[in-house]
Amino acid sequence: MSKVDLSVDLAGVKMKNPVVVASGTFGFGREYGQFYNLNELGGICCKGLTLHRREGNPPPRIAETPMGILNSVGLQNPGVDAFIEHELPELKQHDLAIIANISGNTPEEYGVMCEKLSAAGVDMIEVNISCPNVKAGGLAYGTKPELAAEVTRMAKSHSTVPVMVKLSPNVTDITEIARAVADAGADALSLINTLRGMRIDLNTRRPILKMNTGGLSGPAVLPVAVRMVWEVACAVDLPILGMGGVARGEDAAQLMLAGASAVAVGTACFADPYAPIKVRDGLAQITSAQGLDKVSDLTGGVRPW
Amino acid sequence: MSKVDLSVDLAGVKMKNPVVVASGTFGFGREYGQFYNLNELGGICCKGLTLHRREGNPPPRIAETPMGILNSVGLQNPGVDAFIEHELPELKQHDLAIIANISGNTPEEYGVMCEKLSAAGVDMIEVNISCPNVKAGGLAYGTKPELAAEVTRMAKSHSTVPVMVKLSPNVTDITEIARAVADAGADALSLINTLRGMRIDLNTRRPILKMNTGGLSGPAVLPVAVRMVWEVACAVDLPILGMGGVARGEDAAQLMLAGASAVAVGTACFADPYAPIKVRDGLAQITSAQGLDKVSDLTGGVRPW
Amino acid sequence: MPIEQICTIVEASKLNEYAYSFTLEVGDMVTRHGLKAGQFLHIACGEGLLLRRPISVCQVEANAPHDTARVVFEVRGEGTHWLAGRQAGEKVNVLGPLGNGFAISTDDRLLLVGGGIGVPPLLGQAVYTAGKATAVLGFRSADRAMLVEDYQDNCAEVYLCSDDGSLGRHGFVDAQLRDILEKDKNFTAVLACGPKPMLKNVAKVAAEFGVPCQVSLEERMACGVGACLGCAVQMADGTMKHVCKDGPVFDAKEVDWNV
Amino acid sequence: MPIEQICTIVEASKLNEYAYSFTLEVGDMVTRHGLKAGQFLHIACGEGLLLRRPISVCQVEANAPHDTARVVFEVRGEGTHWLAGRQAGEKVNVLGPLGNGFAISTDDRLLLVGGGIGVPPLLGQAVYTAGKATAVLGFRSADRAMLVEDYQDNCAEVYLCSDDGSLGRHGFVDAQLRDILEKDKNFTAVLACGPKPMLKNVAKVAAEFGVPCQVSLEERMACGVGACLGCAVQMADGTMKHVCKDGPVFDAKEVDWNV
Ligand SMILES: Cc1cc2nc3c(=O)[nH]c(=O)nc-3n(C[C@H](O)[C@H](O)[C@H](O)COP(=O)(O)OP(=O)(O)OC[C@H]3O[C@@H](n4cnc5c(N)ncnc54)[C@H](O)[C@@H]3O)c2cc1C
């Protein structure tokens, strides 16, 4: 296993292994950093940032579903400046790719954030056009090709680091958005964000989430993620950060075979803080069991019928 | 429990209880009819019919996923005439609502099938505009409002029994299709059909399904189904047959609170042939525990925040 | 610093029809990681459930080779149902110590107010202040009562209430609290745990009498460690705090009780 | 008529590093529902897995108060891994009898050809024809061998082959089959079970020698009872048949071997 080369390259961002933690599930690394050294990770997608501090949605924000969870956290975050001042320096002490995840209310906000974050020295910017929880803009950007392209252009023109655009699965044809974003100059794509879902408390007759609906993540969505990564990989020629339901090395390997250059682990951390490390070790084991030298050889290796 | 009135009315179709079995998961009733009397059910959505016999897709057609399954059966069926001749008479021996599920390659085919089935005396026709497995037309009808409306109009004008249109969840905005179909005269809506997904065999690097992708069903999709039933119930004023991941009375109750008048049980039968009966009994128990006389009082009872 | 610990259940007993008491071997969580009563453990409940379940610690003991922690829980849904089925000798996967317990010192003269499954987490505070505390314990009915003797053994006084009058005083704990404070305001703190409406009332009464009040809150959690921002509670100043990281114990004055 | 039966595992043993043999109490499935070797049971494997796993029946016994059925399985993935962890005394939820076994009579002089985990389902046929059968058993290697003594006890002759030469003849079962048929064509049927490429070769050899051949096929299943049309196999005439309802045993001539 030690023989396997785990390093990958995601749109020019070099990572020592392909396992990233997904935005919003790992904060800025402090909490899970109590369990293990963050250097174990390939990278971190930080909690989604907005231009100004946001308190997020009212609770309850979490509901459990069969092999999944719904969340309606709603982009609670300290704002991009506070991130740069209070979180980034600490993160930079570590050897892992720092990917800032951003959401804006307008294309201009995306631009401003990209400028600040590029200057502050993050390794990559992940442009969230797909957060289903914020009424203003969030959903629309991710479901309309023209808007997605506009945000992408704005982010690109204000960034000096690679820009990765994060796609929503709540669309009829994800390749349409992927193409629009690729044409607009994105350096990479990440997918999938959460599927929209709902759970109702029978006794109170209330939706469990105060926002009524929320984003579904966790193992339940893995097959949708694999399908969409494959479709997007077939449709556009950009590196992909695959995510959605990864809990084990096998899940990650499926996403890589489908076309992902790296994978993110999100919800699985909640059950098991060590999930990202186990996914990494599982990937290494699978790679060597298949007689490969490099984990990156898995990428796009699926042989469709 | 015996006190609860379980009867429901779905667009004029009276059923003794709200539990229907989902199309494609219960054949024409013969197989599970070996386990219990079909009279226990409120109704049956028969395996999807086409104008002519179809052999369906090549195997493998089934893959397991976390709390879900993928299928790519692809509308294997004996054709509408053979159904009317060989299956319907047997089904009519039983006291349950017979709902014929149809898929066509053209609006005209839908019309022809509706005429034949109305004449043959089914209780209701479920128009499948959402089967993701058939390249010709299937997907397009379910994702384009105008096409969905056209098929609905054709089905309505050739039917003398209520027409229910089955919606696909693989769309950006399901209410858009629901409205188009409602405006075109549908008597009821059923949802959700399967979400498209994929699973890859790590060893062969082949998708497990010979069709590469297939339709995801089972508990994993329940939160998506609840959300969509709620959205559609808010958007249009038609009775809804809710389905997607129902395995227990609680799941069915969620769909009813979200707006469904009746529920269908599909994938759950594969694990437990008695699932529909357990769902029915669970619903009765929940209804009485909530101090209600009629299960139909659950319908639309959710109190959004 | 929280750790993941595979804990052997060394004692499992049923307190009443719904409530179970487990004593867990928690490794060095007490001696090394400072686990104390009022903090919580995040317990993995069965293979089929994705999320862990947060359960408060009601008593701890520093022991060799294993510290122990006692948890008491009621069966509410699938997770607690699974947990209730575990037997002594079986193991559970636990994250802890998590959250902050009550801010008290051994000198404090505490007025503990617990309702239902909010009763257990306060027991450790009674023990810690060595018999000086007064406790008001409320239950829905007599058959739901639990830990009454434990409290009697560790408190100066114990008052019992029940919603239906089948045990102790007929009525809610805040009425009892008011009666006590009317006679004696000399408590250094009111500590309360129970359903939110009860906590709101308790906080109000304590404020009226000018006694500082700490409350232990519940919210639906995912990570349990502060990473997901799932377990938000709204503060009076409009900001959000998080039960798992900033709580579960909050100063009652900070909480926005009007949501 | 299939039924759902909660079956106690009365005997659980390990045949080699990967293969397990269970004897299940199957209620009256043999006496009343006609369960026989070559049919299969659809076994629920653990809480977290949605689908049941199909496992062939390798021997049956009509017994009071409980009939028994023996199944032999290899650990392939999550479901069989879970099953392998069950102990004698535990219960499993089973649907059965499902599918059709081999069409044979006690007078038949059978040539049984099993490969790997395809070996067990043929044992019942050897027993049924009371020592008259000839068996060719192929394994990947000696350490994967199983049930050899059972076959030797119940067959006229037993030939062993292995892919790596570590047991019996070095090579595939179809080569052995050819040698046997070259010397003696007087078999009423070849019955084969094993991986599809092996079955294809066996079917070809049997056809060459004009001996009728029945093969037991595998396909991924959902319902197991014929309702979902999941387990399709393509027939030579272009139609689909279903392993769970029309099979698992098919006339080799009917099957489309070119897909
Ligand atoms: C800090 C904290 C300490 C707690 N201490 C105790 C204790 O000592 N004893 C005890 O019996 N209970 C305690 N609870 C409540 C306990 O966590 C819930 O009863 C339990 O999670 C219910 O899980 P379930 O699977 O049985 O119910 P389900 O309703 O099936 O659970 C579904 C989901 O909702 C969550 N959930 C349901 N109810 C609650 C709730 N009240 N609070 C938080 N999440 C909930 C579950 O964790 C799970 O994610 C505490 C909760 C918190 C937040």
Ligand SMILES: Cc1cc2nc3c(=O)[nH]c(=O)nc-3n(C[C@H](O)[C@H](O)[C@H](O)COP(=O)(O)OP(=O)(O)OC[C@H]3O[C@@H](n4cnc5c(N)ncnc54)[C@H](O)[C@@H]3O)c2cc1C
């Ligand atoms: C009619 C029939 C009889 C069988 N008899 C036996 C037997 O006697 N002994 C034995 O060891 N095995 C037998 N098999 C194969 C056995 O069903 C699979 O090995 C088993 O389902 C694998 O499940 P898993 O969870 O361990 O593997 P996983 O790969 O985790 O299973 C994932 C899914 O794929 C399905 N699957 C995987 N491999 C197969 C396969 N080869 N055939 C059908 N479905 C598969 C599983 O059922 C499950 O739904 C039989 C299969 C069929 C169809």
Ligand SMILES: Cc1cc2nc3c(=O)[nH]c(=O)nc-3n(C[C@H](O)[C@H](O)[C@H](O)COP(=O)(O)O)c2cc1C
């Ligand atoms: C609690 C929670 C918060 C999330 N917050 C964000 C976010 O701020 N920005 C973002 O782009 N995605 C966010 N996501 C989506 C995840 O990054 C990821 O795309 C999704 O959860 C699927 O991966 P998983 O199944 O591994 O969790 C969040 C997910 C969860 C569960």
Ligand SMILES: Cc1cc2nc3c(=O)[nH]c(=O)nc-3n(C[C@H](O)[C@H](O)[C@H](O)COP(=O)(O)O)c2cc1C
């Ligand atoms: C094996 C299989 C076959 C199906 N065939 C059809 C079909 O022919 N027509 C149709 O409208 N839906 C079909 N469906 C979709 C189901 O009717 C149902 O909408 C879906 O499975 C969600 O419900 P469930 O999660 O309870 O299974 C099929 C589903 C499965 C699993």
Ligand code: FES
């Ligand atoms: S549960 Fe994740 S922050 Fe509290």
Ligand code: FES
């Ligand atoms: S598995 Fe359903 S038809 Fe065979």
